[in-house]
């Protein structure tokens with residue numbers, strides 16, 4: 001008998017750490033975690049097994065399926081948007097070929113298990129590409145089918161992988177004489193910028209918000225790499241995890257789409273600074289825009305329309321801006337740096 005496991009890739013990343021903590025708290029003691037970096041304690045002891053491995057290593061997956069029956073896949077490993085611009089081809093390999101390897105694993109597992117294996121995939125507001133600030137202001141809350149013309153390698157990768165997900169869910173080997181009886185149960189969320197009190201992102205372009213917070217909480221000066229009027233949507237990490245688990249739990253028949261926006265709050269960089277000063281009156285926050293990174297954030301929407309997520313699976317954030325800072329970010333981060 002092969003052991004039944006939940007596979008989490010990118011387990012040492014920001015969403016990975018938060019998701020594993022929640023899955024373990026809900027009594028899941030069968031997590032198989034993979035990351036290119038070792039999974040940190042105490043997370044490692046929440047997993048049945050944690051592996052330091054590369055999602056491009058197909059031999060690794062062959063070994064895994066001989067030992068484990070993979071029940072569902074949370075494929076979180078990726079190279080984020082800023083880092084991807086320095087090594088676009090490497091980003092493509094990790095973000096696209098890596099995802100293809102996981103989708104292939106999922107379809108094989110579906111065939112063997114005689115059911116569709118669930119595949120949760122974090123996409124991003126980086127799939128959008130607004131041509132100019134005037135359009136960004138006019139559009140305001142973007143819908144899933146608008147302006148999907150990304151200007152970054154990361155955005156291109158995420159958008160294409162959403163389409164790959166659709167292919168593996170509905171059309172895999174559609175001309176074969178023995179077509180696939182079970183597709184992959186692909187479900188994806190286009191995340192806004194995420195802010196966690198527990199971890200810092202690395203290599204993203206929405207990082208100015210969490211960096212502002214983590215610097216202010218430690219009494220360190222910070223120069224944001226964007227203009228004060230820069231506005232994109234954000235969500236607190238507990239809401240991001242809640243969204244993934246809620247979408248994973250939704251009955252398939254309720255899901256009319258494979259890819260969903262989720263919104264929580266939209267703040268300008270100046271408004272985030274203003275909030276920081278309320279809690280940390282001595283915070284030293286300045287703005288030194290980096291034209292290139294600014295260009296990327298300017299191409300992302302100011303906010304998202306998440307009507308479909310609300311309709312199909314009852315999405316509702318727990319944290320608006322006030323609650324996110326008052327009840328989650330500030331108390332948790334203050335405690336963290338006090339220790």
Ligand code: SER
Nearest residue numbers: 080081124204205206
């Ligand atoms: N927040 C991510 C980044 O900045 C996008 O998903 O790269």
